[in-house]
Amino acid sequence: MMKRSVAAMALVPSRTNLPLKIxxxxxxxxxxxxxxxxxxxxxxxxxxxVVVALYDYHAVELDDLILRKNxxxxxxxxxxxxxxxxxxxxxxxGYAPSNYVQEKGHLGLEQYDWYLGDATRQRAxxxxxxxxxxxxxxxxxxxxxxxxxxxSVYSKHLSPHRSHPQVKHYxxxxxxxxxxxxxxxxxxxxIPDLIYRHQHNxxxxxxxxxxxxxxxxxxxxxxGFCSNKWEIDPGELNLLEELGSGQxxxxxxxxxxxxxxxxxxxxxxxxxxxxxxxxxxxxxKLQHENLVQLYGVCSRQRPIYIVTEYLxxxxxxxxxxxxxxxxxxxSETLLDxxxxxxxxxxxxxxxxxxxxxxxxxxxxxxxxNVIKVGDFGLARYVVDDxxxxxxxxxxxxxxxxxxxxxxxxxxxxxxxxxxxxLMWEVFTCGKMPYGRLKNAEVVDHVQQGRHLEKPRYCLPNxxxxxxxxxxxxxxxxxxxxxxxxxxxxxxxxx
Numbered sequence: 095m096m097k098r099s100v101a102a103m104a105l106v107p108s109r110t111n112l113p114l115k116i117x118x119x120x121x122x123x124x125x126x127x128x129x130x131x132x133x134x135x136x137x138x139x140x141x142x143x144v145v146v147a148l149y150d151y152h153a154v155e156l157d158d159l160i161l162r163k164n165x166x167x168x169x170x171x172x173x174x175x176x177x178x179x180x181x182x183x184x185x186x187x188g189y190a191p192s193n194y195v196q197e198k199g200h201l202g203l204e205q206y207d208w209y210l211g212d213a214t215r216q217r218a219x220x221x222x223x224x225x226x227x228x229x230x231x232x233x234x235x236x237x238x239x240x241x242x243x244x245x246s247v248y249s250k251h252l253s254p255h256r257s258h259p260q261v262k263h264y265x266x267x268x269x270x271x272x273x274x275x276x277x278x279x280x281x282x283x284x285i286p287d288l289i290y291r292h293q294h295n296x297x298x299x300x301x302x303x304x305x306x307x308x309x310x311x312x313x314x315x316x317x318g319f320c321s322n323k324w325e326i327d328p329g330e331l332n333l334l335e336e337l338g339s340g341q342x343x344x345x346x347x348x349x350x351x352x353x354x355x356x357x358x359x360x361x362x363x364x365x366x367x368x369x370x371x372x373x374x375x376x377x378x379k380l381q382h383e384n385l386v387q388l389y390g391v392c393s394r395q396r397p398i399y400i401v402t403e404y405l406x407x408x409x410x411x412x413x414x415x416x417x418x419x420x421x422x423x424x425s426e427t428l429l430d431x432x433x434x435x436x437x438x439x440x441x442x443x444x445x446x447x448x449x450x451x452x453x454x455x456x457x458x459x460x461x462x463n464v465i466k467v468g469d470f471g472l473a474r475y476v477v478d479d480x481x482x483x484x485x486x487x488x489x490x491x492x493x494x495x496x497x498x499x500x501x502x503x504x505x506x507x508x509x510x511x512x513x514x515x516l517m518w519e520v521f522t523c524g525k526m527p528y529g530r531l532k533n534a535e536v537v538d539h540v541q542q543g544r545h546l547e548k549p550r551y552c553l554p555n556x557x558x559x560x561x562x563x564x565x566x567x568x569x570x571x572x573x574x575x576x577x578x579x580x581x582x583x584x585x586x587x588x
Contacts, residue, residue, distance in 0.1 A: 143169040145180070145195035148204055149313040154320040154351060159188030164205075166198065176317035176381060191316040193381070203233065203243075203285060208306035210234045214585060215246070216430040219261045221307050221462045222248040226259070229304030233285065236265065237585050243285060245276060249301040262300045312461075315387035315403050318378040319350065326350065326390040326401050333357060337408065340455075342472070343397065347404060355389060358400040365472075367398055374400075377471060380445060384438030386458055386468035405466060407459035414454065415524035422523050423551050426585075431465050432517050433581045438467040439513060440574035443506045450474055450504050452512040453493050454519040491533040492526075497568050499537050507568035510577070514563025521549040521556065555584055 144166055151161035159180050161167070170187060171179040178192045196204055203209040210218060213234045222230050231247040243266040250259045264276050266285060273281040274288045277298030282288040289303060296302040318324050332349040339345065343361040347354070360367075377388045392399035407413050410431070414421065421427060435457055442449060451473035458466050473490075495511035497503040515527050527546055528536050545564050548557040559580050565571045572580070 143172070144198045145169055146198050146201055146205065147195050149194045151190050151194050151313075152352070153188065153190075155189075157188050158320060159186065159190045161190050161194055167195065176379060189320075191314075193314050193316075206233075206286065206289075206306075208232050208289065214430050214433065215244070215263060216426045217463065218244075218246040218263075220427075222246060222261050223259070224462065225307045227304065229301045230307055231289075231303045232306060233266070233289070237582060239265070242266065242268070245289075247299065247301060247303060251301070264299065314383060315381065316389075317381040317387070319389040319401070324375055324378045324390040325394070326392050326399070328392040328395060328399060331355075331357060331392070331399070331401070348401075350389065350401060354404040356402050356404045358402070360398045360400065362397055367393070370472075371398075373471060373474075380442070380447065380470075382438055382441040383464075384434045384466050385441065385470065386466045402468065403466070405458035405460035405464070407461075409455050410457035410459055410465060411454040411519065411524050413459045414520060418523035425521075425551065425553055425556070427463065428520050429556060429581060429584060430463065431520050433578065433585075434465040435467055435516060436513065436574055436578045436581055438465075439509060440578050442467070442470060443509070443574045447471065448474075448504050448506060449509045449512070451490055451493075452509050452516055453490060454516055454524065457516075491536050492528055494540075495568065496540055496566055499540060503568075505568060506574065507571045510563050510571045510574065511568075513574070513577070514560040515546065517556070517560050517563070518546045518549060521552040525549075553584075559584070 145168075147161040147163050147165050147167065149161070150163050151159075153160045159167075159182065165182070167180040167182055167190075169178050169180055172192070174192075176192055177189045178195070179187060179189050180195075181187045196202075204211070208231060210221075210232045211234065213221075213232070214237060215234075218232050218234055221232065225248065227248065228250055229247065231245060233243050233245050236242040236244045245264045245266055246261055247264070248259060248261050266288070267275055269275065269281065273283060274285055275281040276288065276292065280288070280291050280295065280297040282291060291297065292299060293303045319326060330350055334347040334349065337345045337347050337356060342358055342365065344359045346357045346359065348357040349355065371391060371393045374388065374391050374393075378390060381387065386405065387403040389401045389403070391401065435452075439449065439452065447470065449467070449470045451469060452467070456467070456469040458468050460466065490512075491499070493512040493515045495508040497505075498508050498511075518527060519525065528539065531539065543566060545561060548554070559577065562572050562580070563577070
């Protein structure tokens with residue numbers, strides 16, 4: 095009989111925990127005998143994973159698969175988090191973004207155009223007021239009761255005493271028989287049925303429900319440009335108008351195939367290019383609705399191009415300054431901006447990723463007041479920029495925590511400090527922190543334990559959140575997850 099090698103012996107699992115049939119398979123295989131693989135018991139076969147497309151997806155590469163909204167697909171391989179290999183009903187196979195589909199057995203409200211998930215009351219109002227259509231409506235998760243929902247509907251005729259349009263909010267309730275209702279005369283077993291009934295009968299609402307917003311629910315961004323590459327051919331880019339410039343170089347609007355993108359054209363000598371290119375592979379996998387998506391880089395030429403998601407209204411800082419008159423007293427809108435930034439940062443915190451340069455200038459504004467955090471991680475690769483402190487340290491002084499000023503110790507908690515300064519920027523509509531104080535004076539100010547003063551129109555409970563971010567000890571500062579809960583709680587109080 096053939097001797098077993100040490101390597102072969104190492105492959106044999108512990109005998110004590112295996113059924114007899116599987117033990118026979120291992121023994122026969124190691125002795126050179128061929129036998130059929132043990133058949134898993136009935137019920138342990140891997141079931142087919144069938145998903146339904148929530149959005150259309152247009153294939154980018156030859157090995158991508160086109161998705162059609164509401165059609166079913168079989169998942170063949172899902173080892174990658176963001177891109178799955180799927181098969182359509184015609185038998186065609188290819189890759190498509192996993193956040194564009196939902197497992198068939200777990201389809202929830204996500205499949206409906208009127209469902210906006212965790213959108214706040216303020217976001218719902220912005221979307222509906224911009225539509226200006228009677229009976230336009232959305233359903234969102236309740237901010238006051240976990241697991242419940244709120245219906246928001248636009249009407250021009252809420253009451254004889256109100257001449258201007260308004261958005262009315264209704265809690266979707268559930269009775270003891272698990273029936274959903276908005277008013278007691280119409281009850282249904284599901285929320286979609288309830289919506290359908292109120293589309294034909296106002297049933298106590300301010301108006302009959304008509305249609306959801308035409309552009310309220312847009313397809314999410316994909317992690318990277320496509321499934322199999324992060325290096326982008328510059329020949330695929332069509333560069334358009336200049337959007338701005340900064341310490342890294344010029345930013346231009348562009349088209350990548352049919353997709354709008356922003357292209358950062360990096361000035362040579364401004365960053366450690368080779369190190370950044372390696373990190374870009376990881377950064378393309380970071381994906382959240384409140385992060386500017388990195389699609390890829392053009393690194394085989396100079397200058398390097400960084401290709402990201404395009405947001406039409408530009409930096410949050412310029413947006414705040416341009417709309418100060420309408421925003422400065424609108425605390426709910428400003429707080430919603432902070433909450434969105436906090437959600438994006440909570441995701442980075444969860445991924446163990448440090449931003450290092452969080453500020454209003456590095457956040458972008460899209461349609462319907464969507465706010466996304468950008469330029470995360472780039473500060474780490476800066477070679478020479480405007481943020482030069484004493485001793486050659488490079489960081490934005492006015493947003494820097496004490497441990498950064500003293501020891502250049504960056505962490506998610508130093509990002510929390512910067513988030514407090516960003517909140518101050520938001521509630522002052524883009525004023526410069528610490529006014530005209532020079533960097534050295536700011537360092538003294540912070541090291542003496544002094545904080546930025548409360549903005550004029552900022553509510554005390556919002557300023558309390560800022561002050562929590564400016565706790566001197568990094569360990570005692572709240573996490574972004576805690577801050578997200580604190581800010582959401584303020585919305586419930588309003």
